[in-house]
Amino acid sequence: MSTATPKVGFVSLGCPKATVDSERILTQLRMEGYEIVPTYQDADVVVVNTCGFIDSAKAESLDAIGEALAENGKVIVTGCMGVAEDSIRDVHPSVLAVTGPQQYEQVVNAVHEVIPPKTEHNPLIDLVPPQGIKLTPRHYAYLKISEGCNHTCSFCIIPSMRGKLVSRPVGDVLSEAERLVKAGVKELLVISQDTSAYGVDLKYKLDFWNGQPVKTRMLELCEALSSMGVWVRLHYVYPYPNVDDVIPLMAAGKLLPYLDIPFQHASPKVLKSMKRPAFEDKTLARIKKWREICPELTIRSTFIVGFPGETEEDFQYLLDWLTEAQLDRVGCFQYSPVEGAPANDLGLEVVPDDVKQDRWERFMAHQQAISSARLQAKIGLEMDVLIDEVDGEGAVARSWADAPEIDGSVFIDSPNVKPGDKVRVRIVDADEYDMWGELV
Secondary structure, three states: OOOOOOEEEEEEOOOHHHHHHHHHHHHHHHHOOOEEEOOOOOOOEEEEEEOOOOHHHHHHHHHHHHHHHHHOOOEEEEEHHHHOHHHHHHHOOOOOEEOOOOOHHHHHHHHHHHOOOOOOOOOOOOOOOOOOOOOOOOOEEEEEOEEOOOOOOOOOOHHHHHOOOEEOOHHHHHHHHHHHHHOOOOEEEEEOOOHHHOOHHHOOOEEEEOOEEEEOOHHHHHHHHHHHOOEEEEOOOOOOHHHHHHHHHHHOOOOOOEEEOOOEOOOHHHHHHHOOOOOOOOHHHHHHHHHHHOOOOEEEEEEEEOOOOOOHHHHHHHHHHHHHHOOOEEEEEEOOOOOOOHHHHOOOOOOOHHHHHHHHHHHHHHHHHHHHHHHHOOOOOEEEEEEEEEEOOEEEEEEOOOOOOOOOOEEEOOOOOOOOOEEEEEEEEEOOOOEEEEEO
């Protein structure tokens, strides 16, 4: 039997939820004595965690699998695209195994079959850090609170890939958060398919953490996380009535005043075709109310233009809504049909590609002016920022208004800081996306 340490290469694609899946698989492999290596050449086998949400993500996943096969030859595929094994094997018949999302045991078993773990490995001696293996920098971490989703949005196939909502017991979530904070994490990013629905499937069951009773519900989860002394940022929040309850926590400085709400559109007709939950005409009034309670609130969102049946009138309604809503950070996608999505069978008129492109360009220009004005208004303010990177020219940081990798940055002309430091800066300049600050 070889005494060499078995080595695994890992490629992780897709959203933060997939990143957490990757971290779990890597932690298990490390527990079993595998070494995780950064190059194809050094790996005995390569695992590719795929994304299958839209066509461009599928194409990127297939390209990554092809590259891994060309460079290494031994490839195991997992993740969201794994639910459609045939579409992977049609292009890459030589992959060794294909598993779907959250199937950690099957991935690890597939690795065992290609290259067995060392029998003499002792996980109690060859320690994995208590917070597990993380793919994010040391100072922030994604905290996944549930899997799956109970919605049936017509453009989405996530419930068919990841199943119905399954919430993690709140005691488990809080214990994981505590371990991460003890390991040096300064920012917890709460993620799921639908953070507002946390605990619905468990009927908000009472659980225990540090001997105290805590309900499995978004408000109680946020209250407990706010006691840990780190930034807590909420992602993928649907605007159900219970979101109103967490705004006072933001106003009191217990949670970051930041909401990531995937609005997707504003026209009532398009939202009805999309089968979006909890979206109605009162949303603008609620945003206004939230900002009255918490003036610093930053709202980020994503939208789809060119959905089947979208008229010029619907699109104009969306632009007017954006003017009213004054959202801070916005992403926009042109609708592309996803195989298996109910939207394909609605019988609505398809929006031509050139019209989609035109609307996307108009949307981006319209929102850019709004985002730019909101950032300009911050010039002269003092704020705390978290340092992400430092090089010879200075530091790249983020304010409470900026989530990693999707929002803007704050550039500081000071190399005398290190990643993970929280410092206070005065904002001296801004453009459409980023700000520049100087240390106070």
